Amino acid sequence: MLNENALNAFLVLAQTGSFQEAARKIGVSNASLSRYIAQAEVETGLTLFHRTRNNSKLTRAGQEYLTVAQDLKSDLDRYQNRVAELGDTNGGVLRVGCGPLTTRTLILPTLQKVRKEMPNLRFEILVSAYARPLDLVQNGQLDIFVGDLTYTPEADDVDILVMEKQQVVFVAHPAHPIHGRGPQSLSDIFEFPFASPHLHKHWKATLTKVLGGDATAAQKVAALPRIESDDYAFLAALLDSPDIIVGGMPETFKEMLALQTVKEIPVLSPLYWNICASRKSQGGSAALDLFWSRLADLNTADI
Known part of the structure; x- marks a missing residue:
């Protein structure tokens, strides 16, 4: 995988088409930028740019790699944001999505219990009538969703906790x-x-x-x-x-x-x-495990 300097250099040069402008944007010398681009081409095994005296254009392979690099940059930014959140709060941020029917009946009592055990944990309680909540759980936008999943298709790598009918x-x-x-x-x-x-x-x-x-x-x-x-x-x-x-x-x-x-x-x-809770099967945090456990404590349904 590209190191961050090489990744940023590739993306900025692809955007600007100019070594001089790209170097200025990322705050390095032309020589350093050239070294980063060389690293990117060695790492990928691809010739990424056609170079001329005045500009640099993506090769066909470079154009195809651009989407991969953009996705990698998005993943890296998301990782860095989550790590920063952990450092800022000594416990991180738990993102809980829920339908409007569950805020007082399930979310509030669970939150109160979790706060006693993890007082430094931050919460984002996002209330909405979500159309496809499991998609948000799968792609990491929500750590957990609690709401009506009666008519939601089954999803891979997602745990479902069936709550008491309300x-x-x-x-x-x-x-x-x-x-x-x-x-x-x-x-x-x-x-x-x-x-x-x-x-x-x-x-x-x-x-x-x-x-x-x-x-x-x-x-x-x-x-x-x-x-x-x-x-x-x-x-x-x-x-x-x-x-x-x-x-x-x-x-x-x-x-x-x-x-x-x-x-x-x-x-x-x-x-x-029919109210259910959902979370990803893998990669849970201690905060998510605790919230899930305390939510399950409220459950009186046969699972």
């Missing part, structure tokens, strides 16, 4: 007219303005089937939710008005239900979210 609840302001109607069907609930996180295509298909599976059901589901947000604090604030129904996990509304600022709507046929 029932979806529907709540509304105590003055909402739906509370006087007794247990409701989903069709009844969706007659009112409905707010929730993103409903991906598989959830829309499930709801369409539950509502009858016909064109009318599909049309109704296509319009859901009336208000979409991955920020549950925002969704909860909508419940100050007696016209919105919000769906989520029971823990999300626990305090509001205790204070009686909202009321749960009884449903005839409950829905459940």
Whole structure:
């Protein structure tokens, strides 16, 4: 593998086409730059540049190698950033991606336990309705993902921890007219303005089937939710008005239900979210192992 000086010299010269400009950009003499390019060609066994008095152009082999070198540079930068993070924090950064339904029910209690054991660890909690979360785990953008993986295809080199099924609840302001109607069907609930996180295509298909599976059901589901947000604090604030129904996990509304600022709507046929955690099978850190272990401690499902 190229040393960093030779790699940088190759990339800068490929960009500028000029020895003089490339040497100036990386802060070395023309002679040093020439030595680095020679090292790159010896290491690769390729003639990378056509050299003339005024410029240097990539050979065909150099053009093909450029993509390899760019990927190598990206990997090297990522490695250096992660090492720097470890040095800055005496424990590193743990990047946790999660769906909006799991922040209080799973992420918060796990984080609190891990912080007691690794107080210097930094966390990035990235909340979103991710479309392809396992891709982010596989390529290292996330260390762990916790959310709805029910309809996510299996991925190589990824561990999956199946968590306890969580029932979806529907709540509304105590003055909402739906509370006087007794247990409701989903069709009844969706007659009112409905707010929730993103409903991906598989959830829309499930709801369409539950509502009858016909064109009318599909049309109704296509319009859901009336208000979409991955920020549950925002969704909860909508419940100050007696016209919105919000769906989520029971823990999300626990305090509001205790204070009686909202009321749960009884449903005839409950829905459940299947929550899973995922991480790469190889290359885990002590912080990731600890977070995974403490997350598993919360789990009451049969795995």
